[in-house]
Amino acid sequence: MKVKFVLTMDDLVVNDKTIDQVVVDWEADVAQDEVVELAGRWITTKNFLSTRMTGLTRVGESSLVVEPLD
Numbered sequence: 270m271k272v273k274f275v276l277t278m279d280d281l282v283v284n285d286k287t288i289d290q291v292v293v294d295w296e297a298d299v300a301q302d303e304v305v306e307l308a309g310r311w312i313t314t315k316n317f318l319s320t321r322m323t324g325l326t327r328v329g330e331s332s333l334v335v336e337p338l339d
Contacts, residue, residue: 271338272299278318280329296338304335 275294281287311317311333319325 270299270301272297272304273336273338275334275336276331277334278328278331280327281325282327283322284324285326308333308335 273294273296275292278291278293280289281291314320318328318331
């Protein structure tokens with residue numbers, strides 16, 4: 270299924286620079302179980318973003334919106 274992801278991050282520190290807000294959106298073809306797995310990891314894993322993004326050391330607030338396109 271085709272899905273649109275929108276990741277919003279506020280009050281970030283990247284490579285020792287403070288950034289007010291970053292919004293990243295992308296579309297992907299994913300299976301429904303992959304979306305469920307990603308959402309589960311997002312909710313339960315501490316520092317989910319900073320362990321996956323090079324240079325990102327802090328995120329104040331973040332949200333992930335997953336919207337089906339099909």
